[in-house]
Amino acid sequence: MKKASKLLSLGIAFILLFALSACGKSDSKALSTKEITVGVTGGPHQQIMEQVAKLAKKDGLTIKLKVFNDYNTPNTALDQGELDANSYQTLPFLKGQIKDKNYKITDVFKTVAFPMGVYSKKIKSLNELKKGDSIAVPNDPANELRALQLFEAAGVIKLKEGVTQNATKKDVVENKLNLDIKELNAESLPAQLNEVTAAAINTNFAMGADLTINKDAIFHEKIKDNPYPNYFVVRTENKNDKVVKQIKKYYYSDTIKKYIAKEFGGSVVPAW
Template sequence: MKKVTKGIFALIAGVLVFGLAACGDSESKTLSTKEITIGVTGGPHQQIAEQVKKMAAKDGLTINVKTFDDYNTPNTALSDGDLDANNYQTIPFLESQEKDKGYDFDIAFKTVAFPMGVYSNSIKDLKNLKKGDKIAVPNDPSNEYRGLKLFEDAGVIKLKDGVEEKATKNDIAENPLDLEVVELEASQIPAQLDEFAAAAINTNFAMGAGLSINEDSIYHEPVKDNPYPNVFVVRSENKDDEVVKTLEKYYHSDEIKQYIEDEFNGSVVPAF
């Protein structure tokens, strides 16, 4: 009987310890209001984060900015807990990653947009394209549709009705000029621009090549109310955390808006 009683007490003690540990884990999942780590890609996102970091420091909030040079690692790091948040991706890219990799993320708020443009070293207007010319678009699922849609909006091609965001050149329904559409790694297109009559280039890569959407593109997405805003992303459990709301105030402040407008000359625009 004593052995049974001891066993029951041991079991109860174990349950209590587990319960306390679980409570502790639950509390630890709330993001700190004193220090937070944000993942970004190099370039504008990093520059903006550094400005936000300065603002936060005045209020006693330390922001660690971790910079990445690819589009996949920041989400992996966020899922693994190495980051508290990230800011670098569009909603279609985020949704694709969540579906493919099972991430449990939430959008906290919109930040900026990078309007995609069409660039050329040989023509000044897409109306000057000739039969059989080569054009280039990014080959990744989240950006190829944007590139094809740009050429469609300009009246160069027509996509199949009801085409989805993961469209490729195989989804072109009409191509009156019989253009050769080349799918390339987005980062490689600026360096190979001379090989094409025109190419759709992501703004971050265009900026890296010294190209400005307002001064150099021959066609581009809407600058105002751009349909592809970048978003500040957190794990779902942290969406309503106090520090996330504080960060939104910084990112959406007049000071940051003015910085974006002054620094990027329309190639990056506020999406709030």
């Protein structure tokens, strides 16, 4: 009996120790207010966050940046704990990734908008498109829909009603010029401009190829009140962390707003 009692006591002590350890582990999940790692895509998102990091540094917060050249890896890295946050994506894209991959991540505040544009090395206007010409769009969910809607707004094609973020060229119900719609990786589109008649390109990749909305696009989304703002994203468990509010304060400062206006000349605009 004494032996059984002793074992029971040890068992209870072990359970209590585990419970306390678990509580400590839960508390430790809050993001540090001293150092944080943020994933960004190369280009404007990286440049803007570098300026945010300078403001944060003055207050003792180090923001380390990890730069990616694709849209998928930053969310995987965030969900798996390799990043503390990321800043590079629109809400439709984020929601699509969460649904498809069951990520436990969420948006916390708007950052900037990148009006998508149509670019060409062969024509000056989409009115110059001829039968059988080729047009290119990003092949990832959300961005493909956005690109197709942009060509629809220009009167080039027509999509079926009620299309979702998983729309593809199969959802085009009217294509009077019998255009060859090519679905390509978003980052490769600038390099494909010699191969197609026109392409809808995300602004960060366009700028990487020295293409700008105001000077080079032959058609583009509206710049003011753009419907596709980007977001700062964290793991869901961290959405109310103190450091998230700190970074939002820096991002929404007049210093960053002025930097965006001066550096990008309308191709990137504040979404707040």
